[in-house]
Amino acid sequence: MNGTLLAAASATSTGEAVQFWILGTVAVLGALGTVLMKRSVHSALCLAGTMIVLAVFYLANGAYFLGIVQIVVYTGAVMMLFLFVLMLVGVTAADSLKETIRGQRWMAVLCGLGFGILLVGGIGNASVGTFTGLAEANAGGNVQGLARSIFTDYVFAFEITGALLVTAAVAAMVLTHRERTERRDTQREMAEKRVREGKHLPPLPAPGVYARHNAVDIPGLLPDGTPSELTVSQTLRSRGQVRDVSRKSLSDLAALERRTEDYLGRDESAARGGPGEGGGRDVRDAADVRKDVSDDSPAADRDRDTDRDGDRDADRDREAAK
Amino acid sequence: MSFPLLTAVAALPAIGAVATAAVPAARRTAAKWLALAVSLATLVLAAVVAFRFDPGGDRYQLTESHTWIADFGVRYELGVDGIGVALIALTALLIPFVVLAGWHDADPVEEEAAPGRRWRPTQGFFALILAVEAMVVISFAATDVFLFYVFFEAMLIPMYFLIGGFGDRAGARDEAEAAKQRSYAAVKFLLYNLAGGLIMLAAVIGLYAVTADQLGEGTFSLRAIVEARASGELTMAQNTERLLFLGFFLAFAVKAPLWPLHTWLPNAMGESTAPVAVLITAVVDKVGTFAMLRFCLGLFPEASAWATPVVLVLALVSIIYGALLAIGQRDIKRLIAYASISHFGFIILGIFAMTSQGQGGATLYMVNHGISTAALMLVAGFLISRRGSRLIADYGGVQKVAPVLAGTFLIGGLATLSLPGLAPFVSEFLVLVGTFTRYPAAGIVATFGIVLAALYVLVLYQRTMTGPVRPEVERMPDLRKRELAVVAPLIALLVLLGVFPKPLTDIVNPAVEHTLSDVQKTDPDPEVEAAK
């Protein structure tokens, strides 16, 4: 503990003011980000930012211990826990901010604003003097000071929080740990199950391999030129990192045919009467089909969900195996 | 402190109820006999009360008084005047017949009676009946308003189960329908009476507040309050008194029941078994009229006088309305229920006529109506149990195949239409005369109830008993020994009280005089002093 910090704790220097205004803005932005970001990962990061800022504020307010704890426990442990869970639940959670409950948003905004305004108003007309400063309180050192009162005045509360933590830990385990009740079924049984359900008897088809580079992210095309969803890993799909090339390939095909016809010097009529017709038909069909696929996105979502489940089961089995 | 006789009269059936309920499932018959024995023992005790009671003595006798809830001045105060004695005797007298008449009403049907099944409807039935008896006795004997209130309300619980749990199996076409009707009736009964009771609770508390305000420490003791009023020590503001009176009166009017608060009675009586119906109309409802006489008039004389005109009109409406609706009924038990409404109209009319004939007649009426309705209703129950239908139209010519049943039914009916020589005539005529001396118009209107009564009783008898024999009733058995044992004593009693009611009147008269002195009323004098 050196004097400067103690001094900083007692008085409010212009430095602190500057710091407050800058970091305060950051904190508010972080908070807003937490609430408004579409993807929960981003929210988590914003929150982490805000927390760090707060930690700085603690320090600035002479709560050194809390400041450290804030960084270590919150920004460290808790936020990591959040991220873990996010991963566990799946990063897909790009949930729309579209409101489903009727009137909820308006009510929320109303109440929020009203509450905030009231609070601000309350603080406004509260008579807050200048800082007394923690000079003598932190005289024996902030940690010691805290420790003293925690282990004397607040010892019972402290003990109880201990009990609380233990309980929480046990609770977490109880809740998350799941006992496998039934024997996990063998390869053969899985195979038979597949047969019974009659879907994907063969293993999932491979992704489209494209001449330019190895393309796990490119769905293979079905004979009619439409991309098969199954060929791309579900994760990529959910991240939306799938590159659809079917349109390109079809246009290439059409170009190829035209060129061959020029090369063979067939006249239009024959071309019309010949495979050109068939080609044209192919193109048209393919286009239709593709339109269909892109159209009934809900259906797509649905089967996406289902095989997402399938994948998750697979993961789970993997855990259990470990 | 002598032997607490009144407590004993109430406690015996209470203990009996517990004991009966405790009888194991298989020993059904034992439970029945136990219940019968207990009710008879209670009857004996009640007889002792009646003999120990000295009509010439002071107003309340056999009194007991113990502190119950000291903080609120609630005391366990018992004591009977002539009216109370008469009604306790009536209760104790009717219960054995109710038990005997309901002998098979609660026998579990086959699938329920499966061995090993811990299903004990019979025990429950008789236990509940005894419980009701105990509570009724306490209500008749309580001279502490709060104590009375507690039992007045507690009565509803066993009654609720008796109505809802043990319906008339001869009721609707199928059991499900019957169950629906039953629970409807039971809930209706409970809600009506609870509503009234809660209003009364408010009034009870208000009364306590008033006494606490004026007498220093509050009390619920009827006697203390009446004395304080008499001595002018306790004076209520006019509006306060009227509100309190209304609070009490409403509860009693629902219980009685007085038009237009009557609609629960036909459902309750129609859906429940005949013995339970008797329990409702002959025993439980009497608490309402009795309480009007003892509490409404005793505690709030001025308010009673103030409310008299309205109450008289309502009573008259009840008389005529009940009779007319009885004529319009197709269901035997509902018909009897409406007839009872008409009779309760007479009772209330007599009470508020504020003459010794009126009130004495009303008290006799409570007793006689209890007995006559019991006779009529129980015979009707036997009839219904034979044919399995409550509809009048399903009967005809019974008199040919079951003359004794028909005869007893007729006598019950004649008692209901208050034929001279049978008990109800005495009371009904007293009520009429008592009303006429003070309110001639009311007396005359009420007299028309007599004709209507003749109409509904005789139409009922004609439709069910006379005429060509219907095929359904051809092999209907006549009254069995048990049933005759139920009906014969009741009829004998009807005749006895009809020919020689003096013992009863001797007990009742002094009490009535006291009540009249409470309301500071005296009989109007004849305008011409007759040459003796």
Next chain:
Amino acid sequence: METLIGLLVAAPLLGAAVLLCGGRRLDRTGHWIGTALAAASFLLGAVLFADMLGREAEDRTLSQHVFSWIPVGGFQADVAFRLDQLSMTFVLLITGVGTLIHVYSIGYMEHDERRRRFFGYLNLFLAAMLLLVLADNYLLLYAGWEGVGLASYLLIGFWQHKPSAATAAKKAFIVNRVGDIGLSIAIMIMFTTFGTFAFSPVLESVGGTSEGTATAIGLMLLLAACGKSAQVPLQSWLGDAMEGPTPVSALIHAATMVTAGVYLIVRSGAIFDAAPAAQTAVVTVGAVTLLFGAIVGCAKDDIKKALAGSTMSQIGYMVLAAGLGPIGYAFAIMHLVTHGFFKAGLFLGAGSVMHGMNDEVDMRRYGGLRKYMPITFATFGLGYLAIIGFPGLSGFFSKDKIIEAAFAKGGTEGWILGGAALLGAAITAFYMTRVMLMTFFGEERWRNAPTPSPKEPSVEPAAETGGEYEVPHPHESPKSMTVPMIVLAFGSVFAGGLFSWGEAFVHWLEPVVPFEHGHPPVSALTVTAATVVALLIGVGAAWLQYGRKPVPALAPRGSLLTRAARRDLLQDDFNHVVLVKPGEYLTRGLVYLDHKVVDGAVNGTAAAVGGLSGRSRRIQNGYARSYAVSMLGGAAVLVAATLLMRAV
């Protein structure tokens, strides 16, 4: 001696109790017990009569206080008997005729398996009737009054398997009840006015009250009398009451019960003397009824209903006389007694005829029966002569006196009443002759099968005999039936003369029933002559119509009046339209009202509460976030509240 009075009532009461509770084991001896007890009661009556004759005219009134019945405050009803000349007359009539009819019933009801109960009811009736006439206060009289009503209800409906009988019984009881309202209200007024309702105090102090009160009491008593004695407007039940067994008709609906109204009026004479308006009402009722009944009697083909009409009319005479005050009371009672004899005789004769004609009651199926049942013919004939007032027979003396008294009422009123009485006499002669001719003379119409017309109520009993028509074999009735008829015939011949021998009857009654000589505007002889003339006219007319030309076996449609008379002058239709129908609508409406309105109000409230809670449940949509909103809102409100508190 006094104690015997109680026994007088007790004997038949005992009989009733024994017979009704005795059960089947008494079936073979029951009728003997009943008859014996009736006879015993008659003997007691005779003993008391002898004793009474033995005493001075002034202290012939015996009274017995049995026990205090209903003592409440000033209301002191006692079971106490009072036996004076008036009651004694009735006692003898009731027990005497009653005993005879018991004897008659032994034969008449021989083939009825419920004969024991029949006798029980008869005894019950005797007891109630005796109670009625012996009571010394109006309340006890009321008890007897309703008692006889009950007995008549039971006896009219004795053949309950016949719906018509059951209905008739119910009708009789209810109409009587309407009358009873009058009696009970009268008693209430008495109690309110005099503080008592015992005969002597009331009757003595009636002068002390206003005429209005007296009139009210009188009218109420009249209402009661109308009900019991089948006077207009409450007469409708008597005709239907003929559904009962014939002995019943003879005893209750001819000789005794129906005359109770007359007894009531005569007994309460003092009240009516104090209320001229009430008296006028009485005589009006009497005059109207005597014509009404006579007219009805002319049109009926059912022999019993014809006789019922005549009963109605004869009682009309009595009521008329009773309404005339002191000049008529005694003659009312006198006619009552003689009528008791000959009308009972006529009914028993009718019963005997039906007995021989297997319960056929339609006179159009009779004819020429005189040679088949001579005794019946003779007794019936004597009764016939008596009732039409053939000079020298009972009816002549009593009826003639009444007509005189009617004229003696004085003024136009007297003329009107007298004229009505004379007219009635003529009509009586007409319809009785008609009955006589149709039954005992003319061709034997019963030999060929009937063609019953459904409209005729009178053929119902015939329908009872069922499908094919077997030709009846008219035969004389057994001794047990003929003997009573003979005795009654003697009564109907000589009673009148005996009574008016030196006005013996009047003087016998005088101590209790005030009497004064009426002074008709014309000489008594003229009146008598007029009566005889009227009688001859009536007989002649009847002979012209029914004696000379044969009687059609099927009733002709007849004039409007005839048809109306057949339907009892539309009285039932009137009641139906004015009372029954509206009543039905009223009750039906009320049932609906009770269900929909009174009950509906309550159920409606319940439904409303239920609906409300159902709505408010929607707020709980289960979304944690909307709950959170409300939480935050609540918090905001709290903050606001605190701030406000601080601000204030």
Next chain:
Amino acid sequence: MNPVNYLYLAALLFTIGASGVLLRRNAIVVFMSVELMLNAANLALVAFSRLHGNLDGQIIAFFTMVVAAAEVVVGLAIIVTIFRSRHSASVDDASLMKL
């Protein structure tokens, strides 16, 4: 600088957190918002403790953290469980509380 600014900031953050709770459907984000609110409270407490010159405020903030940690642990566990059973982390899907 006026110490009340800290309080304003705290209030602001708290309100933002609250509206986050109300607006977001993803249970995890909702939780984050709750954490935000807690932190805002903590900030206020710390500021107070400095304002009044004693450590009680800090201690309470400390306890708040502990409780918050426990709460997060359990809450997240619940979220995971719910997610397993119904494949969704949306708080609206767990709306079985309505009749």
